[in-house]
Amino acid sequence: MGIGTSIFLIAVGAILTFALDANIGGVSLDVVGWILMAAGVLGLIMTALVWGRRREVVTRTEPVEYRQVEQRRDVAPPL
Template identity: 55%
Template sequence: MAGIGGCIALITVGAVLTFASDWKMESVDLDAVGLIMMGVGLLGLGVYASVLRRRRVSTALPVVDETRDRT
């Protein structure tokens, strides 16, 4: 999963597993799985936002009008 949508989906599914489900499985702790999914989703959002912020940094130089009279 990539992007903001995938991260939000991980957080949502993890929250549903942790807080809204009452399923019981013998070999799997669904609360822990949900917490892990929410953590991975939050980590993914942080990484995605960091990469996106780096891409949007402008490296353009300011335009200077040298033809203007400076008297």
């Protein structure tokens, strides 16, 4: 779940919880709103943890091997 989806869930949950006052078929929209907001916050935290891991820098401690390239000078250039 991305940041945008998490923010969308939080917004929809807040609308259902605080802006509407209705019950549909015995289901309270307040409870559905709180559940959506909790899912959005959880998704936001999980996304932040995943993005935080991507920013870690990996360093190598082993030395880099270098090859010496020799240039031959005894060959005449092409005509």
